Amino acid sequence: MPPAKKSMPPSATNSPVKRMRIAPEPGQAKQTDGAGRESAGAATTRQDKRRQETRLKLMRAALHLMSAKGMDGVAIQDITNAADVGFGSFYNYFPSKEAIFQTLKDELIEHYAAALDKLGEQVTDPAEKIAASARYTIRHGRADSVWGKFVLATNFNRDSLRTGLGRYLLRDVMTGIEAERFVCHDLASLVVAVGSTILGGLMAEVTMSEQADDPFGSPDDLPEKVSATLLTTLGLPWSEAWAIASRPLPVVDLPVNPLGARSA
């Protein structure tokens, strides 16, 4: 088997190049808008900067807590304690726990899924598209385990077929079935199997680093092997599945986790 990792673009390796800030912070946008009005602008900028920093602290705290416990397992008080921000201040930034959770989802998952779609535009074969999405997702979790935990905590449920990464997967699986590229005997169980396998690969990468004595290790090309295996579930023979899953990945500006850089 070829060492697939060597053919990866930088954004898919363990040290992704941060190419793209997926969502400008409110403060940043205002800073640009107010650049022409210097004297009033300076004060506004300082205040905006503080606001932006507090908002980021809250977002980072919520991300870490919700990655570990899911949204339901976290109280606003937990978030403000972890962010070292007064409880009441929370409401200056977010109207509710659901709102901060939704903001995290929008910034970390919806933008990611939209970027995967750009990647998908570069390949025409539905099998290669699903394999590329799966490889990027699993490799992304290897590079950014907080992101990976958040995806696992929030996407391993049926709701993700409507509001999470699962709905992109469902669409891509159906496209491949309609094109007679995939063999489908039962759609529900096929989507369960393919979606769960991607999350299982992500889980393997995310939890591996926490278990130094893991007897199973994790080969560098696990993302490719998991992707090839799921292509066999979709009806492709292994030789073709492996050939597709070990092709060089298309180069695409995938979003980085804007909350990851300074998070513990």
Added chain:
Amino acid sequence: MPPAKKSMPPSATNSPVKRMRIAPEPGQAKQTDGAGRESAGAATTRQDKRRQETRLKLMRAALHLMSAKGMDGVAIQDITNAADVGFGSFYNYFPSKEAIFQTLKDELIEHYAAALDKLGEQVTDPAEKIAASARYTIRHGRADSVWGKFVLATNFNRDSLRTGLGRYLLRDVMTGIEAERFVCHDLASLVVAVGSTILGGLMAEVTMSEQADDPFGSPDDLPEKVSATLLTTLGLPWSEAWAIASRPLPVVDLPVNPLGARSA
């Protein structure tokens, strides 16, 4: 497709017959031992009964909390609050949070896995054995969603290959590979795919009941369809996979959740 559900033994339906108490409570054992000494025994029995009730309350509270948040997301204080028991009393029953978690795992998962093995002894085909285990597990989660959530919260990680249900799966997959019943191109990704698919089927059943407006529904025979799909991942053609996965399940005394009966 035959309506597989009709051929299920009672223990695999939505209302399992409670045949077996998987672990006697300490109080019960003493009650029997002390039956000969009537006067001293009565007081001991009352005290033991109270102890047993408190222990059960703590176990139930821990089960519910850890099902939702995992072990790491729950503090001893959370457990004693939910059980309405004084914080200090906890240590009369368990030396640590890890100890109550391990007790829950032993009673709800280890005993379950051991019972699955008894089921496995009744079938000789490795494919049928894995399919039967997967079907029982997914159906068990449908009948007892608290049990299902606990399995999902504690087994969707790499550690389950050493200490959870995953290690039974790993062994059964390897048995089938050695017998040349399964086609394996890469063991790690195959185990990831098969294990994740079982958990994905369990997740589908566990969360379905919480989402009345779920557009995907859940067919009665989803456990059979998921099991057939995972057999195709193991290399079987669909027609054979479906035939195996829709056979009548062997009758076996599977453990029931001793904490489930009176839990909310």
